[in-house]
Amino acid sequence: MNQSFSEKSDLESMVTKVVTSTPIRDIHTHLYDPAFGELLLWGIDDLLVYHYLVAEAFRHLDLPYAKFWALSKSQQAELIWNQLFIEHSPISESCRGILTTLHALGLDVRKRDLSAIRQWFASQGSDNHITRCMELAGVSSLCMTNSPFDDLERPQWEKGFARDERFHAALRIDPLLLSWATTAPTLLKWGYDVSPSLNEKTIGEVRRFLSDWTKRIGARYLMVSLSPEFDFPANDPCAQLLEKAVLPHCREFGLPMALMMGVKRQVNPQLGLAGDGVGLSKLSALEGLCAAFPENKFLVTVLARENQHELCVLARKFRNLHVFGCWWFTNIPSLINEITRMRIELIGMSVTPQHSDARVLDQLIYKWRHSRQIITDVLTEKYVDLAQTGWVVTEADVRRDASELLGGAFDRFCQRS
Ligand code: RAT
Numbered sequence: 001m002n003q004s005f006s007e008k009s010d011l012e013s014m015v016t017k018v019v020t021s022t023p024i025r026d027i028h029t030h031l032y033d034p035a036f037g038e039l040l041l042w043g044i045d046d047l048l049v050y051h052y053l054v055a056e057a058f059r060h061l062d063l064p065y066a067k068f069w070a071l072s073k074s075q076q077a078e079l080i081w082n083q084l085f086i087e088h089s090p091i092s093e094s095c096r097g098i099l100t101t102l103h104a105l106g107l108d109v110r111k112r113d114l115s116a117i118r119q120w121f122a123s124q125g126s127d128n129h130i131t132r133c134m135e136l137a138g139v140s141s142l143c144m145t146n147s148p149f150d151d152l153e154r155p156q157w158e159k160g161f162a163r164d165e166r167f168h169a170a171l172r173i174d175p176l177l178l179s180w181a182t183t184a185p186t187l188l189k190w191g192y193d194v195s196p197s198l199n200e201k202t203i204g205e206v207r208r209f210l211s212d213w214t215k216r217i218g219a220r221y222l223m224v225s226l227s228p229e230f231d232f233p234a235n236d237p238c239a240q241l242l243e244k245a246v247l248p249h250c251r252e253f254g255l256p257m258a259l260m261m262g263v264k265r266q267v268n269p270q271l272g273l274a275g276d277g278v279g280l281s282k283l284s285a286l287e288g289l290c291a292a293f294p295e296n297k298f299l300v301t302v303l304a305r306e307n308q309h310e311l312c313v314l315a316r317k318f319r320n321l322h323v324f325g326c327w328w329f330t331n332i333p334s335l336i337n338e339i340t341r342m343r344i345e346l347i348g349m350s351v352t353p354q355h356s357d358a359r360v361l362d363q364l365i366y367k368w369r370h371s372r373q374i375i376t377d378v379l380t381e382k383y384v385d386l387a388q389t390g391w392v393v394t395e396a397d398v399r400r401d402a403s404e405l406l407g408g409a410f411d412r413f414c415q416r417s
């Protein structure tokens with residue numbers, strides 16, 4: 001018999017226990033299967049040169065951008081460590097994240113000793129470290145971001161390798177949709193008989209390309225990050241390719257299309273990867289897509305805080321829309337709290353509140369520990385509200401709900417025909 005919980009403190013400890021022990025399926029990261037060797041980043045220097053921290057360090061650094069980029073990775077890491085951890089308190093989410101991670105790995109952060117931390121990482125083996133980070137984060141599987149247009153990544157897929165079953169693939173197609181003029185010659189070089197104009201033959205060849213890569217990598221979904229200017233329907237190559245090639249391909253393979261909306265690329269190009277910003281997306285475009293293509297499934301996250309409410313309302317209208325993640329600049333405790341609360345209040349458990357977007361393996365630990373805590377807090381509060389009506393929440397209920405939020409709802413959405 002399931003025990004029932006109605007006291008707030010009982011509920012709190014039960015929800016904490018359940019959410020902490022529910023395995024997470026992380027649906028979007030930038031991590032790689034270990035077969036990709038050095039493309040899978042880990043360790044203190046990669047943690048420190050994460051672009052979220054580069055942007056923050058430049059708030060303090062009095063150094064020309066070019067000089068910073070000319071430094072080695074370890075010199076850059078040292079500068080960032082000094083600015084963000086020694087000269088100032090490491091309070092920002094990205095800084096705190098490093099401390100959460102080091103602490104969970106058993107390192108003593110009190111010493112503020114970068115060389116000791118480096119020494120510790122240097123003595124770790126990458127295979128064990130993958131398992132340890134995933135265990136400490138409570139992550140059972142994760143989705144990579146796999147781009148055939150990436151010259152470092154492509155050869156490994158072409159060669160083939162034994163897959164690590166914890167690492168799932170997602171087919172990233174930004175160059176195809178966002179820069180057709182330069183991508184068409186690339187496809188031609190790879191043996192796809194495309195022309196600059198999007199005629200029937202070209203569309204067929206684009207679909208053949210998508211189909212080859214979907215099969216080659218075993219893609220779970222296709223994905224693109226879109227700028228605030230993205231519109232649909234429209235007469236530009238992005239909207240045309242989406243409608244005529246990508247969405248029919250997704251229908252044929254039964255795969256969702258992930259749209260990450262609202263990134264303003266290279267607001268400050270001197271910052272490199274850290275130079276992207278945010279803008280308000282036109283969710284009327286998404287509404288148009290969901291309505292016009294009921295047989296397509298859309299996985300969507302938005303970068304602008306101001307778009308979050310409209311996105312939830314859209315999800316109430318279209319069951320072919322699955323909302324996920326607190327992405328990038330919204331992956332901070334105050335906004336995760338606000339957004340998760342709002343989502344659960346508007347669309348209940350039919351949402352995936354978080355993905356990690358980890359670029360460095362160790363980041364799984366903090367990204368998930370911090371978010372799990374907030375998901376626990378929000379759920380507890382909601383169950384307490386229910387208890388006040390006399391509704392009795394059982395541990396089995398919480399187990400089911402946590403499992404939905406941490407990957408189950410996503411899986412079912414993907415499997416739906
Ligand atoms: O969050 C990030 O690390 C960004 O740089 C982007 O990669 C973003 O997540 C994306 O997938 O476009």
Ligand code: ZN
Nearest residue numbers: 028029030357
């Ligand atoms: Zn990402």
